[in-house]
Amino acid sequence: MNRFWQLLAGLVFECWFGLSPRAIGAADVASQTAKTEIKASDPLTFAKDLKPLLSEYCFNCHSKEKPKAGLNLERFKDDTIIMQDRKTWQMVMEMIESREMPPEKKPKPTEEQRQSMIHFIEAELAKLDCNGPVNPGKVTLRRLNRTEYNNTIRDLLGINFKPAADFPSDEVGYGFDNIGDVLSLPPILMEKYLAAAEQIVTKAIVANPAAQTLIKRIEAETLPSTANGSTFEDRALSLDTEGEAYTEFEFPQKGEYIIRARAFGQQAGPDPARMSVRVAGKELSVIDVPAIESAPGIYEVRAPLELGKQRLAVAYINNYNVSDHPDPKLRGDRNLVVDYIEVEGPLGAEPPPLPETHTRVIPRKPVPATQHEYAKEILQKFAKRAYRRPVLDEEIERLLRFIEIVKMDKGTFEEGIQLAIQAILTSPHFLFRWELDPTPEKSGTARTLTNHEIASRLSYFLWSSMPDDELFSLAEQKLLTQQETLEAQIKRMLQDPNAKALVESFASQWLTIRNLEIAQPDPDLFPEFDENLKTAMRKETELFFEAVMREDRSVLEFLDANFTFLNERLARHYEIEGIKGEQFQRVSLNKGSGRGGILTQASILTITSNPTRTSPVSRGKWILEQILGTPPPPPPPDAGELEESQQALDSASLRQRVEMHRAKPECAVCHSKMDPIGFAFENFDAIGRWRSLDGKFPVDPSGTLPSGQSFNGPDELKAILKSQETFVRSLSEKMLTFALGRGLEYYDKCAVDEIVKTLVKNDYKFSTLVSEIVTSEPFLMRKKEGDTP
């Protein structure tokens, strides 16, 4: 491997990667290989390399007699004990690395000594025998997240109204929102599940197919009128003089209809208020309205009507307004008040055909004699798919009780099915993805997942949804444990439209472009940044990722490629000519266009900037975290502040000011990794536009990495990044994390090694990455319940 990689790996020791075990994996990985390099010349031992330093700087407080904070480091006698207490040594390394230990006022090791201690511990922690017993890890029970819930409902029932839009956000862990340990189920979410289930069955299944005549109600207060109409208490229309309230109504067919009105009169005079119902100017009936406000009446007229849009009106025809009648009982102002008008019909017509969502669950009309068996058949078929596994008879029996409940209430068969499905959609069997270990065998050993469990993992990985019929069928035939079948399925699934989910779930989180939603570039400095541009930015990245996926291209093209997707707006933003229209199109990029690959897409450049200016540190950090998988540790507690006098600010470019970070060695350790990477992109402003000047300073996009390799501009940096394994490893780890739904642990290193090795051999093809993940031990197996993690 080339020198850069080796030295980068070497430097990777020097920074702390956070306590996340997954990040340890990354460190382990790099250090393991580097360790191999170093081992030849420099075998490390506990006795020679670590113990003397511990003795000098740590034992005073962390000994057997005086174990401060409960930590006695004296008890470790040789190399092996480190392995037995990983947790303690992990913490010790972190403390040394972050300079929290030794504490203030105690003697401190030199930088070299410090790095040596870290180096040793890390190397020890990375020791892993991949030929030993398999540890595939264990994923905590995962509930469906919002995306998965929406997609599963779509595929299960055919409804596309995204019921989870109002669910609370899923928490994010290890960069993804599908991590079992992190997803919780607060009571408010349970309420939403219940409500959503009800909405879903109401939309999918017609409760009473027999009674499917059209009834349309129009609130009268929404209607215009020619009768001096005024709103009556926000809920009705008062007609004060003679005239009508009217609407243009679309009668769907020629046939018999009932026109209904709920109304009352503010009565006065000898006669009751009188109403005329008219269609297309023709009076259908004159109706007396003796009802009063405290008890409105419902009045109907039935008539044959023609198809088409016609004026439907309800008229007040006998106004009476006499204030000075000799008989006081005959004084008053009569008005007609209409609450609503209803049109029912056409009566006796053929009901409209049942929607597909209904017939896929209830394909035939139920016949009373065979209802019970029919219900059983329906629920068997449905539950099997909803629970994503074979269903026991006993489970179906329990579900059939809902049919009985509804039947006793004289509800319809369809309502019974609705209720049963509501229960299924609220059941933990539906909401969680179960991987139950068969009742206790040897705890701690590993088992291969069942076919159905594999099918679910596969579909939720690539489609964020439930398995389809083909996957279910293969699972039933127990073929999904075979490598060839899996690989064939992967190829199929990546071409399926549902693979769009990999873009929406994986890519948007890996590349953090969901953060575009909250990007707020200063509107004064960047007035051209609007919704259209923001949407276009996101779309480019999504389409690009999708192309690499569907065309099975090399994943290295994520770093640099000779094509992208643009619409007119974004092309203009990039100063690329010749692209017209709102639609996105594939665009070939010339060499030197500077826009190949994700790193120079406006989306990434924007989310790694501040609202008012670029932030090379942010960009560098983002690339370290998301692209290289070597996140920098947080700043040490005594980081101090950057001295910035006003003079310095005015006379220095952003780059120069940032470079002051490296004045102190404890800052330089990490900033020398982050900052140069960020500088490479300084030609792109805070919304990703090209610029050659930053204010009045010419941009200097050159830099030197800690390895010594230097570059001038992003293209050269991309070439460097492409030339070594760190990116591929990081992408593998992230995708494995997403596929498993748990953070990676040290023992996953073996799987990651395999994945990377095969990926390199296969020209880094996207489908190979997916295949390798799916056929890896952590994906196909799990550790049984036990004490050891």
Next chain:
Amino acid sequence: MNKSWQIPRRTFLKGLGTVVALPMLDAMAPVKTFASIGAKAKPPVRMAFVYVPNGAHMQDWTPLTQGLDFDLPYILRPLAPVKSHLTVLSGLTHDKGRTNSDNAGHHARGATVFLTGTQALKSEGADIRAGVSADQVAASVIGKQTRFASLELGTERGRQAGKCDSGYSCAYSNNISWRDESTPMAKETNPREVFERLFGSDSKKEVDENRVRRERYKKSILDFVLDDAKRLSSKVGGNDRQKLDEYLTAVREIEVRLEKAERASGQGIILPADAEKPTGVPDSFGEHIRLMGDMMVLAFQTDVTRVCTFMIANEGSNKSYPFIGVNEGHHTLSHHQGDAKKHAQIREINKFHITQFAHILQRLKSIPEGDGSLLDNCMLVYGSALSDGNAHNSENLPVLLAGRGGGTILSGRHLRYEYETPMCNLFLSMLERVGASTAAFGDSTGPLHGLEA
């Protein structure tokens, strides 16, 4: 760029004091506003916790004088109309927000410690551990008396991608309310959703018979899924068991609410005349905050709950506030490093938040209750778990206590407490006043002295 952040969108409900016809699930034992009760029946005490991120510019926050007649510094000036109901508390500390041998992660630990007094276990995902929060302690005791045990509000959904705070899961910085040590209480951020959840979704006059049937069906579903969960429960252990327990707890909560409703006479909630149902999330951030505040006020006023938490923004929020001339992100600015320009911007943000809080307090004050106002019967804590956003320190936190706790708090003062007084002492005192006394809470050393008359 969409600059139209001014226009509120609301729909008006029906007229004066109409009963909203609700499905029986949502009905409660005769609930009404306490406006009409005389001095004899004492209205209940309500508690609320309003959270702002990234600390505050303390130089313009802390009043110079103590006791009564204290001065209102720049940030607190919008509270002038309710000053007599305000108590400024200086010197409170959350020791468990400090690093204490973890490192960095101040924002994650901050939001976590604010209402729990416990130190967030440093974890990206596995073993998220905090502690039960004060509002949930209260809810577990007095929650049975109201339709909803508690209400959790916010304006920002969780961070959607990437990391939130070095080595800590986003769950920590996005929540202040914790049901138990591993279950944060998710917030509702859409005001319309809040309204519909509390008061029912539409005014359709459902026939009583239908309503009764629907409730019965709901109950049968809950029985069924509870049965499912119990059967599964015997087959799992460890973390899986804990996840299933969350499910069980959630289902039981809904069952309890159903039972309450059944025991009730089935009356609807009487909404006040000026109650408006929001149409959704407004474009304007200020309007969004105020609308959520209105929902809190409405919830208290109609006594559907007596415990509420409201995160005005998530901890670590990097929102910018261009409508008050602040174009930089809040979090970025809070790392001010002594820059006077940044201080000026930070205090504008702080003042903006206080202005929205003042709106809530004024609304509470304008609602008569007992022989005073609803505000008299409330205790609202407003604050942040960081003091100076740059130093990330956890002592001398910016904390306000508004309301009079049903006459148990002598408000209108600035009280300064001695160094390292735990903020949990305040919670201990509040829990007692709300009827949920406990011997200790978080790292409390005793009740907070000096609050009472």
